[in-house]
Amino acid sequence: xxxxxxxxxxxxxxxxxxxxxxxxxxxxxxxxxxxxxxxxxxxxxxxxxxxxxxxxxxxxxxxxxxxxxxxxxxxxxxxxxxxxxxxxxxxxxxxxxxxxxxxxxxxxxxxxxxxxxxxxxxxxxxxxxxxxxxxxxxxxxxxxxxxxxxxxxxxxxxxxxxxxxxxxxxxxxxxxxxxxxxxxxxxxxxxxxxxxxxxxxxxxxxxxxxxxxxxxxxxxxxxxxxxxxxxxxxxxxxxxxxxxxxxxxxxxxxxxxxxxxxxxxxxxxxxxxxxxxxxxxx
Ligand code: PLP
Numbered sequence: 200x201x202x203x204x205x206x207x208x209x210x211x212x213x214x215x216x217x218x219x220x221x222x223x224x225x226x227x228x229x230x231x232x233x234x235x236x237x238x239x240x241x242x243x244x245x246x247x248x249x250x251x252x253x254x255x256x257x258x259x260x261x262x263x264x265x266x267x268x269x270x271x272x273x274x275x276x277x278x279x280x281x282x283x284x285x286x287x288x289x290x291x292x293x294x295x296x297x298x299x300x301x302x303x304x305x306x307x308x309x310x311x312x313x314x315x316x317x318x319x320x321x322x323x324x325x326x327x328x329x330x331x332x333x334x335x336x337x338x339x340x341x342x343x344x345x346x347x348x349x350x351x352x353x354x355x356x357x358x359x360x361x362x363x364x365x366x367x368x369x370x371x372x373x374x375x376x377x378x379x380x381x382x383x384x385x386x387x388x389x390x391x392x393x394x395x396x397x398x399x400x401x402x403x404x405x406x407x408x409x410x411x412x413x414x415x416x417x418x419x420x421x422x423x424x425x426x427x428x429x430x431x432x433x434x435x436x437x438x439x440x441x442x443x444x445x446x447x448x449x450x451x452x453x454x455x456x457x458x459x460x461x462x463x464x465x466x467x468x469x470x471x472x473x474x475x476x477x478x479x480x481x
Contacts (some may be wrong), residue, residue, distance in 0.1 A: 200409040203290065207281035209310035210269055216276035216284070219313075228309055230299025234357035236309070237261035241279070242451050242481075248279060249452060249480070253414035254296070257354060262298055264353040269298065278312035281472050291317040293452045294375045299356065318379060321453050325481065328472075329374035330460035331388075331446065334364055335438045340380035340434065343409025351409025354378035361389035375448060375456070377437070380408060391448035394455070395440055396471050402433040402443075415449040419479040426478070437462065444469035454481025 204219040217223050230236035239254040255272050262269040275296055286292060290315050299309040343351035350357075368376040377393055378386040385393050385404045392413030394403050401423055406412050420430040433439075440446045446458040446466060457472040459465065 201312075202290040203286070203292075203316055205282040205284075205286070205314040207278045207312045209274055214274070214281040214312075216281045223311060224299075224309055225302060227302055228299055229301065229303045230297065230356055232308060233300075233304075234355065234359070235265070235357040236297060236299030237265060237267065237354055238298070238356055239296045239354060240450075240452050241294040241296065242317075243283060243286065243294050246282075246283075246286070246288040247311040248294070250414060250418065251279070253275075253417065254451070257414060258296060258298065259410065261353040261355065264347070264350055265300075265355065267298055267300060268308055268383070270308070274310060275312070278310065282312045282314040286314065291322070293317050293321075297356070317452055324374060324456050325454050328459040330372070330463075331375050331377050331448065331458045332368050332371060332373040332462055333379050334367065334376045335379050335381070335383070336360075336386065337381055338409075340382060340384040340386070340408045344407045349409060352406060352410055352411060354436075358389075364389040374375035377440070377448070377461075379437065381435050384408065385386060385437070385440070386410050387413075388448040388450070391453070391456070393435075393440075394419065394447045394449055394475075395435065395443040396445040396469070396475075397439065397443045400429040400431050401475075402431050402435060402439075405432045405434055406435075413449055415451050415454065415479055415481075419449065419455065419475060422480075426472075428478075441466070445471040445475065447472070447475055449479065455479050 206219045207216045208223045227246045294314045301309045343349045364376045387410040447455040455475045
């Protein structure tokens with residue numbers, strides 16, 4: 200599968216495809232040294248990118264929160280077109296769009312796209328579900344809304360903590376984590392949005408807690424409402440997840456992953472996952 204990887208970089212106003220095994224970023228790039236940049240992960244499926252607009256919209260918002268110059272939708276579309284050339288229709292791809300501060304000090308930002316097959320483990324979790332542990336991040340739920348320097352709501356390249364949370368979850372036998380605030384309020388997964396079903400309604404935590412606004416969650420909620428399934432933004436707790444009729448971690452590449460075990464406790468399955476996956480488009 201490795202020969203399927205593709206890379207394109209934005210150079211002098213054009214998308215340039217480069218061999219996937221060749222370096223494209225300066226060692227002095229601020230994205231590399233400081234994680235100073237933003238990104239998106241976009242699903243490539245059936246030869247297309249059905250949800251691209253929502254990702255480009257969030258990328259523009261993230262760039263604005265970091266005072267980064269976004270090269271704009273047409274540049275990202277050109278980068279995507281360059282990496283998708285020759286991509287087989289029957290292989291699902293994860294396309295990462297990166298925008299970094301480049302060399303800093305007024306130099307142009309670095310913009311690039313990488314495309315690789317969706318990992319087999321991600322596909323397994325999508326179909327078989329996941330076990331999840333709750334992990335605290337020690338920040339009050341209301342704090343990030345008052346602290347723009349914490350970049351709540353931006354999808355930044357500074358994902359070392361998110362990756363460490365997933366490694367910690369795996370080290371204690373789970374697949375993934377649900378992060379909670381100092382008071383125990385639900386926030387999000389390290390790479391996903393938390394959604395649960397209770398009382399005939401789909402719930403998700405408020406973005407005012409500083410979590411990322413999820414594009415998959417937004418799509419699911421829009422379609423659920425259109426079909427008469429009520430939705431709500433609810434400040435829940437882990438106890439709410441234990442009591443729920445269904446719990447999912449949603450993200451663009453994995454789709455809605457059913458949480459079958461939470462903090463070591465198996466969850467009862469009320470059979471809602473097929474509908475959630477259909478509405479989310481995965
Ligand atoms: N929250 C975080 C921290 C994420 O990294 C992601 C994944 O990108 C999400 C939520 C879910 O967002 P989306 O559904 O747009 O992929």
